[in-house]
Amino acid sequence: MIRNMSKLLRKTKKKKQNQQESKPQDALHQSFNENVEIFRSIYENCSDVVFRPFSIFGKTRAMIIYIDGLSDVEGLDENVLSPLMQETANESQPFNELLENKLPVSNVKKVNLLADCIESISTGNPILLYEGGSDGFSLSLAKWEKRSIEEPAAESGIRGPREGFTESLQVSTAQLRRIIKSPALKIQSMKIGSYTRTTVALAYIEGVADQTLIDEATNRLQRIEIDGILESEYIEALIEDNPYSPFPQIKSTERPDVACANLLEGRIVILVEGTPFTLIAPISFFSLLQSQEDYYQSFMISTFIRWLRYGFFVISLLFPALYVAVTTFHQEMLPQALLLSIAAARETVPFPALVEALMMEITFEALREAGVRLPKQVGSAISIVGALVIGQAAVQAGLVSAPMVIVVAITGIASFMIPSYIMAISVRMLRFPIIFFAGTLGLLGITMGIIAIAIHLCSLRSFGEPYLAPLAPLKGRELKDALWKSPLWKMGTRPHFTGESNVYRQAQGQAPSSKKGGESGN
Amino acid sequence: MEKGKISSLQMAMLMYPTIVATAILSVPGITATYAKQDLWLSPILASLIGFVTVYIAYKLHKLYPEQTVIQFSEQILGQFAGKVLGFLFLFFYIQTTGHMIRAYSEFIVGSFLFKTPISAIIVSMTLLCAFAVHGGLEVVGRVAQLFFPVFVIPIILLILLLIPDFEIGNILPILERGIMPPIKGAIVLSGWFAEFFLIIFLFPFLSDRRKGMKYGMITVVVAMMTLVVVNLVVFFVLGITTASQNYPLMNVSRYISYADFFENLESIVMAVWIIGAFVKASLFYYVTVLGTAQWLNLSDYRPIIWPIGILIVQFSFWSLPSTMALARFDFEAFPLWGLLTQTLIPLFLLLIAVARKRKQTGSKTS
Numbered sequence: 001m002i003r004n005m006s007k008l009l010r011k012t013k014k015k016k017q018n019q020q021e022s023k024p025q026d027a028l029h030q031s032f033n034e035n036v037e038i039f040r041s042i043y044e045n046c047s048d049v050v051f052r053p054f055s056i057f058g059k060t061r062a063m064i065i066y067i068d069g070l071s072d073v074e075g076l077d078e079n080v081l082s083p084l085m086q087e088t089a090n091e092s093q094p095f096n097e098l099l100e101n102k103l104p105v106s107n108v109k110k111v112n113l114l115a116d117c118i119e120s121i122s123t124g125n126p127i128l129l130y131e132g133g134s135d136g137f138s139l140s141l142a143k144w145e146k147r148s149i150e151e152p153a154a155e156s157g158i159r160g161p162r163e164g165f166t167e168s169l170q171v172s173t174a175q176l177r178r179i180i181k182s183p184a185l186k187i188q189s190m191k192i193g194s195y196t197r198t199t200v201a202l203a204y205i206e207g208v209a210d211q212t213l214i215d216e217a218t219n220r221l222q223r224i225e226i227d228g229i230l231e232s233e234y235i236e237a238l239i240e241d242n243p244y245s246p247f248p249q250i251k252s253t254e255r256p257d258v259a260c261a262n263l264l265e266g267r268i269v270i271l272v273e274g275t276p277f278t279l280i281a282p283i284s285f286f287s288l289l290q291s292q293e294d295y296y297q298s299f300m301i302s303t304f305i306r307w308l309r310y311g312f313f314v315i316s317l318l319f320p321a322l323y324v325a326v327t328t329f330h331q332e333m334l335p336q337a338l339l340l341s342i343a344a345a346r347e348t349v350p351f352p353a354l355v356e357a358l359m360m361e362i363t364f365e366a367l368r369e370a371g372v373r374l375p376k377q378v379g380s381a382i383s384i385v386g387a388l389v390i391g392q393a394a395v396q397a398g399l400v401s402a403p404m405v406i407v408v409a410i411t412g413i414a415s416f417m418i419p420s421y422i423m424a425i426s427v428r429m430l431r432f433p434i435i436f437f438a439g440t441l442g443l444l445g446i447t448m449g450i451i452a453i454a455i456h457l458c459s460l461r462s463f464g465e466p467y468l469a470p471l472a473p474l475k476g477r478e479l480k481d482a483l484w485k486s487p488l489w490k491m492g493t494r495p496h497f498t499g500e501s502n503v504y505r506q507a508q509g510q511a512p513s514s515k516k517g518g519e520s521g522n
Numbered sequence: 523m524e525k526g527k528i529s530s531l532q533m534a535m536l537m538y539p540t541i542v543a544t545a546i547l548s549v550p551g552i553t554a555t556y557a558k559q560d561l562w563l564s565p566i567l568a569s570l571i572g573f574v575t576v577y578i579a580y581k582l583h584k585l586y587p588e589q590t591v592i593q594f595s596e597q598i599l600g601q602f603a604g605k606v607l608g609f610l611f612l613f614f615y616i617q618t619t620g621h622m623i624r625a626y627s628e629f630i631v632g633s634f635l636f637k638t639p640i641s642a643i644i645v646s647m648t649l650l651c652a653f654a655v656h657g658g659l660e661v662v663g664r665v666a667q668l669f670f671p672v673f674v675i676p677i678i679l680l681i682l683l684l685i686p687d688f689e690i691g692n693i694l695p696i697l698e699r700g701i702m703p704p705i706k707g708a709i710v711l712s713g714w715f716a717e718f719f720l721i722i723f724l725f726p727f728l729s730d731r732r733k734g735m736k737y738g739m740i741t742v743v744v745a746m747m748t749l750v751v752v753n754l755v756v757f758f759v760l761g762i763t764t765a766s767q768n769y770p771l772m773n774v775s776r777y778i779s780y781a782d783f784f785e786n787l788e789s790i791v792m793a794v795w796i797i798g799a800f801v802k803a804s805l806f807y808y809v810t811v812l813g814t815a816q817w818l819n820l821s822d823y824r825p826i827i828w829p830i831g832i833l834i835v836q837f838s839f840w841s842l843p844s845t846m847a848l849a850r851f852d853f854e855a856f857p858l859w860g861l862l863t864q865t866l867i868p869l870f871l872l873l874i875a876v877a878r879k880r881k882q883t884g885s886k887t888s
Contacts, residue, residue, distance in 0.1 A: 330789050447796045458664035459657040472664035
């Protein structure tokens with residue numbers, strides 16, 4: 001008895017699965033009733049799907065299917081329902097054409113396949129089915145609540161455009177198109193994720209981006225088979241070159257101007273529906289240490305700030321480790337006065353420098369992490385606890401030496417100078433093993449740590465492009481935008497690895513001078 | 523087997539620390555022992571060996587452009603003799619790598635980390651090198667390129683900061699006892715310049731082969747000049763006591779005092795030297811691994827990185843019981859041993875190869 005029952009159950013289950021699997025590929029049925037039945041069974045238990053039956057011109061039975069909240073209901077009322085219900089039929093024209101002419105909707109697509117209908121409904125475009133036709137109409141009346149364009153929170157600046165990408169892909173691609181108006185800007189989109197059906201768009205400039213790069217990116221994207229894409233990190237994790245690396249091999253940005261600058265240098269941009277963070281590839285180590293403002297300032301200031309950033313990058317990686325190594329192994333390196341004051345400060349501290357450094361660094365990281373996740377109202381509590389308890393009280397209690405607090409504070413500031421947040425995190429993470437090396441082998445340990453990181457960076461690639469380019473391998477021409485920042489009129493060529501197919505980006509000899517033009521009288 | 527390509531510039535930046543890194547530390551002491559105040563002449567004389575070696579390597583490379591010495595020695599000498607010679611080369615390189623890493627570790631333990639067991643330092647260095655070799659020639663080349671300024675700039679700074687302590691008169695009188703003492707010093711030093719033979723393992727993997735010879739020669743010149751300058755600087759500061767120091771450059775760096783803040787910078791010498799030694803050891807290690815794989819006709823060299831690493835660690839202990847034995851080997855055995863395997867044997871190879879080619883073309887035309 002029970003066995004029979006379970007068999008039966010399994011059969012019905014199979015049937016259901018079969019139905020669901022085979023259906024989406026099918027074409028729409030000839031019969032209107034049948035079609036409505038199919039849609040009703042597909043959207044069973046979906047309370048947000050609305051079925052609106054009505055008659056066209058008072059004769060033909062029809063049905064509009066849409067998802068509540070994704071479609072423009074007012075537009076549907078005004079532009080679809082009212083004209084179709086009120087007007088009377090003009091028999092001379094075929095019904096199909098008549099319908100298309102009567103609909104004051106900008107984009108009406110004829111759909112034949114069930115899968116296309118479902119796609120259209122899910123994206124917010126209502127489907128119009130009518131009696132006597134084996135096809136339906138997808139009406140572009142999608143409209144849902146979205147965030148307005150705001151200043152990007154994670155990449156702010158003083159000078160430069162203040163708009164950032166939003167979660168809506170259409171708005172994002174429109175922002176790109178508004179900056180790069182040439183039709184050479186291509187945006188290919190595809191759906192990824194078996195359940196989320198997230199739209200992922202690959203943007204590049206034809207003739208500037210290398211064709212092999214575009215093919216490679218398309219290949220890598222098409223290889224993805226996953227249930228859902230919720231953020232661009234999902235894509236990044238599935239297409240990067242070396243997943244076992246602490247360093248990001250793809251840059252993310254929420255600024256349209258940054259995305260466009262990279263497009264113009266021959267890189268590709270991947271936009272993902274549902275997140276303002278777009279992906280840029282291929283990148284180099286140095287592009288993660290550059291900010292958009294480097295290009296919006298005079299080249300001398302940019303070069304100075306870049307060097308400051310490089311310097312603090314090294315500090316954020318090495319400073320605590322150097323402190324540990326010098327105070328534990330190489331005291332002779334310090335001048336006597338400095339050594340005495342450090343020794344005096346460390347006198348009461350019960351821990352070795354290594355433990356002290358690890359303790360303070362971990363506490364600082366905890367403070368930072370807590371600050372990010374905390375509701376804004378509680379935020380001030382963290383800063384008070386951080387400043388008073390961990391800073392002042394710990395030093396007064398003799399648990400931590402004051403120089404150590406200073407070291408941690410400088411390191412913390414240094415790590416916030418890195419423009420790319422992901423890069424800053426990887427540097428913070430690498431700091432700990434280096435502190436540990438410094439505590440066991442002194443300067444030798446630090447040097448070995450640096451060598452190990454350098455070997456790793458040298459073997460890393462981003463979409464096939466060497467990560468440390470243009471420094472290793474050395475490309476003299478490109479140092480203009482890595483080691484320093486040349487004035488704009490000297491940046492005549494695109495980067496070697498990405499812009500090789502279209503080398504020159506501007507005319508030569510545009511250096512401004514007082515002799516050129518201007519005063520016509522002379 | 524090796525798919526990566528490096529540029530001639532990368533090759534030069536690989537070769538320079540390979541020769542200079544170990545030389546700047548101990549060579550002033552060694553040459554001063556023989557040449558006294560004329561020690562600056564020794565590198566100039568010894569560099570002749572460097573020029574000759576690079577020339578031989580380039581000529582051999584011209585004859586067999588796609589192969590390394592392990593492969594074409596079989597073609598020159600026949601299979602059996604070629605294999606024997608190949609084994610000799612490999613043995614030399616494994617032994618030299620081990621010896622070199624041992625010297626590096628002795629320096630670290632003797633000057634800085636007195637209580638650290640030497641095996642810890644040897645093993646950690648070998649591991650680092652293995653990591654680099656695993657990435658292939660491209661990675662080794664890029665790392666060398668990346669570290670080149672890190673290696674060179676501190677040396678220049680060191681020299682500049684030492685200027686106040688110079689006693690230029692130390693080198694006078696010039697050639698007091700004739701030309702023989704500098705030549706004796708040069709013979710010891712020629713062991714280092716013979717190491718330029720490593721270049722023959724890099725020539726087949728250059729992306730711009732025509733510049734190979736030029737950059738090879740430039741490297742020899744720059745290395746020679748560096749050694750001359752370092753020898754002079756050390757002797758300007760230390761005078762005749764240079765001869766009694768194991769690592770004179772270290773002692774010299776203790777003289778630096780600038781703005782009452784930059785003092786006791788020998789740790790920087792150490793950091794620089796670690797980087798130089800790393801580049802040197804990884805190039806030797808890479809050449810050994812590549813050569814062994816070619817000698818055994820393997821399709822990939824990566825599987826033998828690990829076993830050869832163990833051999834290198836072993837060789838850094840075998841036959842070198844103490845620092846004294848190490849220093850004696852440097853003085854007495856290495857110059858001849860290095861010169862023999864890296865300059866004289868290749869010279870004979872070249873002569874035989876040229877003779878064979880002549881014979882072949884002669885028989886073809888007749």
